[in-house]
Amino acid sequence: MSFASLGLSDALVRAVTEQGYTTPTPIQLQAIPAVLQGGDLLAGAQTGTGKTAGFVLPMLQRLSTESSPHAAKGQRGARRPVRVLVVTPTRELAAQVEASIRTYGKHLTHTSMSLFGGVGFGPQAAQLKRGVDIVVATPGRLLDHATQRNVDLSTVEILVLDEADRMLDMGFLPDIRRILALLPAKRQNLLFSATFSEEIKRLADTMLHQPVLIEVARRNAMTELVSHEVHPVRRERKRDLLAHLLRKQNLSQVL
Ligand code: AMP
Numbered sequence: 001m002s003f004a005s006l007g008l009s010d011a012l013v014r015a016v017t018e019q020g021y022t023t024p025t026p027i028q029l030q031a032i033p034a035v036l037q038g039g040d041l042l043a044g045a046q047t048g049t050g051k052t053a054g055f056v057l058p059m060l061q062r063l064s065t066e067s068s069p070h071a072a073k074g075q076r077g078a079r080r081p082v083r084v085l086v087v088t089p090t091r092e093l094a095a096q097v098e099a100s101i102r103t104y105g106k107h108l109t110h111t112s113m114s115l116f117g118g119v120g121f122g123p124q125a126a127q128l129k130r131g132v133d134i135v136v137a138t139p140g141r142l143l144d145h146a147t148q149r150n151v152d153l154s155t156v157e158i159l160v161l162d163e164a165d166r167m168l169d170m171g172f173l174p175d176i177r178r179i180l181a182l183l184p185a186k187r188q189n190l191l192f193s194a195t196f197s198e199e200i201k202r203l204a205d206t207m208l209h210q211p212v213l214i215e216v217a218r219r220n221a222m223t224e225l226v227s228h229e230v231h232p233v234r235r236e237r238k239r240d241l242l243a244h245l246l247r248k249q250n251l252s253q254v255l
Pocket of ligand 1: 021025046052
């Protein structure tokens with residue numbers, strides 16, 4: 001299976017190929033067609049699975065093939081509407097996702113920016129006021145800008161919550177609810193989470209409409225064919241225990 005056969009445009013396939021990727025990962029195989037269809041998505045995937053490209057590629061495709069229903073509204077000098085909002089738990093992840101958007105979108109014309117705390121507020125406000133298609137943000141700083149009316153989220157067409165379980169662990173649920181309240185009712189929602197606690201399921205129930213469900217195996221999952229044993233032992237007896245285990249068991253491979 002190739003990226004082109006998933007329905008991605010030449011510009012996106014070219015950018016992916018330039019990264020040296022020729023085969024979609026399991027999450028990409030499932031997420032890309034689902035996101036292209038325009039419906040909501042609930043994906044169980046952790047870092048390392050290729051999940052970022054799994055949502056960035058199809059969302060860029062959707063932006064490039066559909067025009068914003070809020071574009072300019074016929075007014076001269078109107079600000080470019082924000083079309084995609086990606087919310088992440090940490091600055092590092094926001095920066096990484098935005099870097100991926102730049103990488104995969106290099107043959108397209110969208111603009112993107114990351115928005116997180118710990119860096120100057122003014123330059124971010126100025127950039128938002130100039131207008132940007134894609135905002136990748138941590139919750140607190142995004143709400144600060146929204147409160148000051150530097151950003152209008154009522155034009156968002158696609159919302160991505162990345163690493164939603166971590167956001168809840170970090171206490172961001174009230175912030176997420178405040179952000180959801182600023183978005184238009186009609187939008188596409190993509191929720192990515194490595195784990196599915198009751199809290200995540202409740203959040204998914206409130207924000208997703210008939211989502212496509214995708215779950216890929218944990219990359220570091222233990223195979224069921226391997227059993228583990230632990231021998232708690234005092235430090236001074238470790239050597240004897242090791243000698244005993246080596247003598248007692250007929251081990252074919254030892255590390
Ligand atoms: P992620 O799970 O999104 O953090 O991605 C993990 C890593 O896999 C990143 O370094 C990606 O650049 C890389 N990656 C994404 N898609 C592919 C692919 N189809 N083939 C090989 N590597 C990929």
